[in-house]
């Protein structure tokens with residue numbers, strides 16, 4: 640059996656002594672595309688930050704590629720796209736430069752970029768449909784294109800696991816499609832994905848499993864919930880994961 644890529648066991652996480660998540664257990668195996676769903680403030684971002692060690696655990700454990708997180712050093716195996724970073728943020732970098740920064744964990748800061756670096760950057764730009772924008776300042780791109788730039792930066796490191804926090808939030812339809820294609824290629828190449836999402840949109844067919852966070856715990860781990868009621872109307876692909884209030888049928892495929 641293959642080693643789980645992510646293993647969370649009985650984790651508790653909070654801020655300033657206030658519990659956000661308690662007794663969370665979650666396993667993600669190689670090749671899975673797992674969506675973390677839940678209402679605003681339910682703790683989705685907190686869960687993935689805890690997986691990456693960006694917020695400390697109050698209890699329990701996280702294992703990455705079979706290594707306890709506190710001893711894990713192979714961060715080049717993981718690509719992370721945080722929520723709404725805004726790649727522009729006052730930095731006059733070009734799209735190509737931002738994506739190339741995704742190679743740093745691979746090559747080290749002191750070694751100049753080689754052919755493998757240049758190829759990885761070019762492939763990542765192609766994957767998100769921005770090959771023709773490499774020389775443009777990031778600040779001149781739309782929000783969706785900036786988000787695609789960040790995804791390309793994560794892909795450029797050739798990670799085995801991609802962790803994405805609401806990658807398509809506020810992103811235009813073209814960018815969503817481009818992102819879905821990039822994610823499909825990544826998965827087809829053997830990659831594993833853990834992503835937070837509100838609206839699955841074109842990502843929906845790619846999701847192999849959904850985890851719903853509710854009231855500090857995981858209340859559903861399995862099939863992707865179908866949009867229900869008015870959320871099933873055309874153009875409204877909003878998953879409302881109020882586990883205990885919704886009829887059981889919501890969760891059937």
Ligand SMILES: Nc1ncnc2c1ncn2[C@@H]1O[C@H](COP(=O)(O)OP(=O)(O)OP(=O)(O)O)[C@@H](O)[C@H]1O
Nearest residue numbers: 654655659677678679680681682683684685686835
């Ligand atoms: N750095 C922080 N310090 C203190 N509290 C925080 C911090 N980050 C998040 N929280 C709180 O933890 C709770 C969960 O936040 P989190 O961002 O994980 O939720 P979320 O499910 O990702 O929400 P959203 O869908 O709005 O992005 C919220 O009550 C939030 O206010």
